[in-house]
Amino acid sequence: MAEASGGAPARSTxxxxxxxxxxxxxxxxxxxxxxSTVQIATKFHEAPLAYLLSAFAAVVxxxxxxxxxxxxxxxRRVATVAISIELVGVITVGAASExxxxxxxxxxxxxxxxxxxGFVPLVLPFVGLWWLRHTR
Amino acid sequence: xxxxxxxxxxxxxxxxxxVANRKPGVLLLAGGAVLEALLIGxxxxxxxxxxxxxxxxxxAEFVIYLLACVAIPPAAVVWGWGERSRAGTAxxxxxxxxxxxxxxxxxxxxxxxxx
Numbered sequence: 001m002a003e004a005s006g007g008a009p010a011r012s013t014x015x016x017x018x019x020x021x022x023x024x025x026x027x028x029x030x031x032x033x034x035x036s037t038v039q040i041a042t043k044f045h046e047a048p049l050a051y052l053l054s055a056f057a058a059v060v061x062x063x064x065x066x067x068x069x070x071x072x073x074x075x076r077r078v079a080t081v082a083i084s085i086e087l088v089g090v091i092t093v094g095a096a097s098e099x100x101x102x103x104x105x106x107x108x109x110x111x112x113x114x115x116x117x118g119f120v121p122l123v124l125p126f127v128g129l130w131w132l133r134h135t136r
Numbered sequence: 137x138x139x140x141x142x143x144x145x146x147x148x149x150x151x152x153x154x155v156a157n158r159k160p161g162v163l164l165l166a167g168g169a170v171l172e173a174l175l176i177g178x179x180x181x182x183x184x185x186x187x188x189x190x191x192x193x194x195x196a197e198f199v200i201y202l203l204a205c206v207a208i209p210p211a212a213v214v215w216g217w218g219e220r221s222r223a224g225t226a227x228x229x230x231x232x233x234x235x236x237x238x239x240x241x242x243x244x245x246x247x248x249x250x251x
């Protein structure tokens with residue numbers, strides 16, 4: 001992480017450590033998009049709430065990935081909003097899936113605080129917001 | 137299986153370059169191309185096996201996972217190569233490191249809900 005402040009211009013969120021962060025966000029954008037597409041296309045009636053949340057999470061990850069990669073002033077604002085929504089989403093859905101598991105018959109990326117993905121979805125928004133502050 | 141072994145090897149190689157703070161060369165790209173060729177074989181073989189099988193499993197999911205497997209290494213190389221830095225090399229490492237996970241997921245979907 002130390003090299004982040006090295007040669008690259010400090011303001012861009014898609015350079016240095018941000019390069020890796022965008023890659024990880026991109027993976028989650030891909031995972032969430034693929035997952036929700038399959039869920040909605042093949043079995044939407046089984047758990048509409050969970051699948052709509054999956055699709056919503058996918059959109060949030062795609063927006064976060066693209067805006068972090070672009071890194072200009074407007075993109076930074078978009079990224080901040082998207083990652084804040086991601087943080088609220090993973091905590092809310094995580095808590096709701098623990099407390100009312102019958103409301104979530106099938107998993108989303110955020111179910112169980114992202115336990116299906118090694119809890120990376122829970123850590124990622126904190127890292128993202130830290131990175132946006134760090135590169136300001 | 138071959139895909140996992142090659143992916144681990146490439147990931148270790150890329151991580152080694154990150155630690156040594158050296159730029160990746162054409163040889164690593166060639167390794168990536170070998171991995172991609174294996175993954176395309178994995179995709180074609182997987183779909184052929186799926187068509188031949190009459191078992192019930194999540195077919196759409198299976199195909200999407202196979203397609204994602206094929207898409208990830210080129211995306212990682214394009215994005216990682218875009219910045220010739222330690223971080224760019226780390227992107228390659230992440231891209232390779234995720235492949236064994238993806239292959240395991242493909243196998244789990246193939247095995248069905250019980251597997």
